[in-house]
Amino acid sequence: MCIRDSDKTIRLAVAVYHSTSDSPAPDPVIYLSGGPGGGAVEPIATVYETFIAPILEERDFIVFDQRGTGRSRPALTCPDYIAVPMNRVERNFRANSEAAERYINELLDCRDWLVRRDIDVAAYTSAASAADVAAIVRVLGYEQVNLYGGSYGTRLAQTVMRDFPDIVRSAVLDSAIPIELNLYNEQAFKTAYAINTLFEGCAADPACDAAYPDLATVYYDLVARMDEDPIIVKALDPQTGFPFYVRMDGVELTGIIFFGLQLTDYVPYLPRLIYEIANDDYTLLSALLSVPLDTEDVINIGVFLSINCHEEVFATTPEQIDHDYALYPETEAFAQAGLLGSAETYYDLCVQWGAAPFDPREGEPLSSDIPTLILAGEYDSATPPPFGRQITEHLGHSYYYEFPGQGHVASINPAGCPFEVALSFLRDPWRDPDISCLNEMSGPDFVTD
Numbered sequence: 001m002c003i004r005d006s007d008k009t010i011r012l013a014v015a016v017y018h019s020t021s022d023s024p025a026p027d028p029v030i031y032l033s034g035g036p037g038g039g040a041v042e043p044i045a046t047v048y049e050t051f052i053a054p055i056l057e058e059r060d061f062i063v064f065d066q067r068g069t070g071r072s073r074p075a076l077t078c079p080d081y082i083a084v085p086m087n088r089v090e091r092n093f094r095a096n097s098e099a100a101e102r103y104i105n106e107l108l109d110c111r112d113w114l115v116r117r118d119i120d121v122a123a124y125t126s127a128a129s130a131a132d133v134a135a136i137v138r139v140l141g142y143e144q145v146n147l148y149g150g151s152y153g154t155r156l157a158q159t160v161m162r163d164f165p166d167i168v169r170s171a172v173l174d175s176a177i178p179i180e181l182n183l184y185n186e187q188a189f190k191t192a193y194a195i196n197t198l199f200e201g202c203a204a205d206p207a208c209d210a211a212y213p214d215l216a217t218v219y220y221d222l223v224a225r226m227d228e229d230p231i232i233v234k235a236l237d238p239q240t241g242f243p244f245y246v247r248m249d250g251v252e253l254t255g256i257i258f259f260g261l262q263l264t265d266y267v268p269y270l271p272r273l274i275y276e277i278a279n280d281d282y283t284l285l286s287a288l289l290s291v292p293l294d295t296e297d298v299i300n301i302g303v304f305l306s307i308n309c310h311e312e313v314f315a316t317t318p319e320q321i322d323h324d325y326a327l328y329p330e331t332e333a334f335a336q337a338g339l340l341g342s343a344e345t346y347y348d349l350c351v352q353w354g355a356a357p358f359d360p361r362e363g364e365p366l367s368s369d370i371p372t373l374i375l376a377g378e379y380d381s382a383t384p385p386p387f388g389r390q391i392t393e394h395l396g397h398s399y400y401y402e403f404p405g406q407g408h409v410a411s412i413n414p415a416g417c418p419f420e421v422a423l424s425f426l427r428d429p430w431r432d433p434d435i436s437c438l439n440e441m442s443g444p445d446f447v448t449d
Helices: 041-045 048-056 097-116 126-140 152-163 183-204 206-211 215-228 250-260 267-278 283-290 301-311 318-326 329-337 343-353 385-392 417-427
Strands: 002-005 008-011 014-017 029-032 061-064 145-150 168-174 231-236 243-248 372-377 398-403
Touching (some): 014 041, 097 343, 126 145, 152 168, 168 417, 183 206, 183 329, 206 267, 215 329, 243 250, 250 283, 250 329, 267 283, 301 343, 318 329, 318 343
Parallel strands (some): 029 145, 372 398
Antiparallel strands (some): 014 061
């Protein structure tokens, strides 16, 4: 479908899956992907059997590539810069200012290439995408939809609820980000929170505590040691099978743990990983590096910058970011490294990129009576449970559930208890969903042998 943006046309790739029910509910689910900058139409098809098909038993399912991403046009891509793994955006530039400068120049070359194609990078915001959602609903002939957002998609969902409340029957927010939160200010906090959750979880598990005693001390001693004397780890390229070597200091190790905590299947191995590295055994680390933590998490860097600069970076100041990071000295260096080495550097990049100026509405919490289900993973480092709890403070009809042992966006892949709770909520969002499966869940089964 086509959206008129000023005197230009934006074409959105939209897929509609029709319900298999003889009498489907009139309100479909519309899925909002994360990132920002993540495509959706093709990636979500890979979980058809476990995610889409159960929804189709009761209602239609809509998915679209948000403006600038996937098969939507124009895409904010560049000839030499098509898809960027998330860890390239958050990699460690602390010790290599020349690499940071080359990276920034690469991004600004990308911006210049987009501008030459007459693409307005300031037209890519959550508010613009929310208007796209409303247009899709109108064109397809639905009166109301159920929003289903994961990660950044939860922020977009809240924007739709704010700007177009009449089209929203209910909303599922899995791994939620409050609109009013200055996300970049929270990097040191959320990293420390998630890592401490890991330490507490291991200490509370008798087998884990016996196998990996005093895990926090071992970890932070290891980070300090690797900062003084980085290690070199051999790994295999997952696509070619050829070996490559990774230099890792304490910041890189923190990154491995940070991203590992987002993946439910990785969490049980993390205490063992820490102890192995402390004992100069890199077997498990090499295996993890050979299967990148973000293999499926590919984003469009142009959309990522346009949205995050507009709504997050311009909402704060480099001085405030530095202040907030200093409150968590054990994770401060990792947080700063993700900003190309410093908050000031990243802020300047956003200015040069040309993102839209900050809109004060993007700093105000959502206040709504729309039925909303908020799901949180206990170990999620990207959007930890306090984020989800914060959203409930301004909602008149919400349900919040935290799932033990789970990482980021646990309801989508693999399907399990969080998804069962979401399906129960969608059937009747005005009643408490069935959470019997949650009562049977426990923390991760930590690997101790």
